[in-house]
Amino acid sequence: MDTAVAVAAALLSAAAFGFASVLQQKAAQQAPAQEALRLRLLLGLARRPAWLAGMALVVLSYALLGIALAFGPLVLVQPLAATDLVFALPLLARRRGMPLTRRDVAGIACTAGGIAMFLAVLPPAKTSPVPTAGEWLPLLIGIGGAVVVLAAVGRRSRAAARTALYAIAAALMFALLDSLTKSAGGRFRGDGLDGFGHWEPYTVVLVGVIGLVLSQSSYQAGSLAISLPIIDCLEPVGAVLIGVALFGEQLATSPGALAVQAVGAATAVAGIVVLDRSPLARA
Numbered sequence: 001m002d003t004a005v006a007v008a009a010a011l012l013s014a015a016a017f018g019f020a021s022v023l024q025q026k027a028a029q030q031a032p033a034q035e036a037l038r039l040r041l042l043l044g045l046a047r048r049p050a051w052l053a054g055m056a057l058v059v060l061s062y063a064l065l066g067i068a069l070a071f072g073p074l075v076l077v078q079p080l081a082a083t084d085l086v087f088a089l090p091l092l093a094r095r096r097g098m099p100l101t102r103r104d105v106a107g108i109a110c111t112a113g114g115i116a117m118f119l120a121v122l123p124p125a126k127t128s129p130v131p132t133a134g135e136w137l138p139l140l141i142g143i144g145g146a147v148v149v150l151a152a153v154g155r156r157s158r159a160a161a162r163t164a165l166y167a168i169a170a171a172l173m174f175a176l177l178d179s180l181t182k183s184a185g186g187r188f189r190g191d192g193l194d195g196f197g198h199w200e201p202y203t204v205v206l207v208g209v210i211g212l213v214l215s216q217s218s219y220q221a222g223s224l225a226i227s228l229p230i231i232d233c234l235e236p237v238g239a240v241l242i243g244v245a246l247f248g249e250q251l252a253t254s255p256g257a258l259a260v261q262a263v264g265a266a267t268a269v270a271g272i273v274v275l276d277r278s279p280l281a282r283a
Contacts (some may be wrong), residue, residue, distance in 0.1 A: 002072065002125075003072060005067065005072075006067075006076060007080060008068075009067040009071070010065065010068040010077045011080055011083065011087075012064045014081050014082065014084040014086070015087035015088065016061035016064065017057070017061040017081070017084045018084030018085045018086075018087055018088025019057050020057035020061060021084065021219075023051065065077070065178065065181065066181050066185055068080075069178065069181050069185050070182075070185035070186070070188075070189055073125045073182075073243055074178065074242065074249060075240050075249045075250070075251060076122060076125060078235070078239040079268065080115065081236065082115070082232055082235070082236040082268070083112065083115060084232065085111075085275040086108050086111050089104055089107075089278060089280050093280055096280070100280075104278050106274065107271045107275040110268065110271025111271030111275060113267060113268075114264045114265065114269070114270070115264065117268075118260075118261050118264035119264075120260070121257035121260050121261055122250075122251070122252065122261075123251075123253060126249075126250070128247045130183050130186040130190075136183075136246070139179075139246060143172050143175075146172060147210070150165045153165055154166050154169070159221055159222045160222055160223075163218050163221040163223065163226045163227050164227070166214055166221055167230035170211055170218055171235045173210050174211050174231065174235040174238075175234070175236075175237075176207055176242070177204065177207045177211055179239055179243065179247075180200055180207060182247070184201045224276070225276065225277045228276035229273045233269050233272055
């Protein structure tokens with residue numbers, strides 16, 4: 001039952017986020033360049049109906065992701081959550097009267113098939129303890145330092161490089177956000193409302209705002225064809241690695257199964273890149 005809830009919520013989260021990214025990028029590209037990496041960027045975007053519609057979908061997507069992570073491990077939920085454009089592209093094609101190209105269909109097949117391969121050999125999920133603050137500290141310092149460096153270098157880079165560097169920083173923050181969400185969900189599931197007495201829920205808000213500023217700055221700086229593949233590929237990979245390293249979650253245990261997972265992951269990443277570069281995602 002837990003796995004069924006996690007899978008359904010993760011897939012619905014992916015569909016909501018796919019639409020949100022497209023809506024927000026169109027609005028963010030119209031914002032002044034000097035507002036990048038500042039909260040003022042979000043305040044300006046909040047006056048745009050399209051961006052607000054995207055933000056509503058982001059909130060819905062995050063709520064669904066929180067439910068998924070409360071019932072399932074990161075190594076299960078995050079690959080499924082990375083299928084956002086698998087759902088969004090066909091609906092966007094119908095809405096805009098544009099056909100799916102063979103490249104789009106191939107991207108959908110690679111993404112869905114690769115993730116299916118990855119999950120097919122995943123060991124049964126086991127309940128893992130919530131990490132302590134001391135266990136979190138090295139990860140928080142490492143990711144925080146990397147994001148500061150990426151943002152600083154990005155500000156001094158040309159448009160394409162700036163877009164990529166901001167997107168990498170956003171992906172790292174989103175991977176951290178996913179992991180913190182699972183930790184906070186574990187607190188609430190075990191302690192109820194007493195979960196508010198722990199530090200994780202408040203760190204989730206801070207990391208979420210930073211990730212949002214970075215992602216919107218990336219959307220503003222350049223093409224979605226650069227930023228979305230980076231965010232969509234690095235976020236689940238980072239979250240899965242955190243799940244293994246910090247939560248003790250397991251990937252495949254035999255060499256053959258690990259090979260299947262590696263091929264599946266590579267296939268899914270290739271499919272995500274193809275989908276994120278589709279004209280439908282940027283129309």
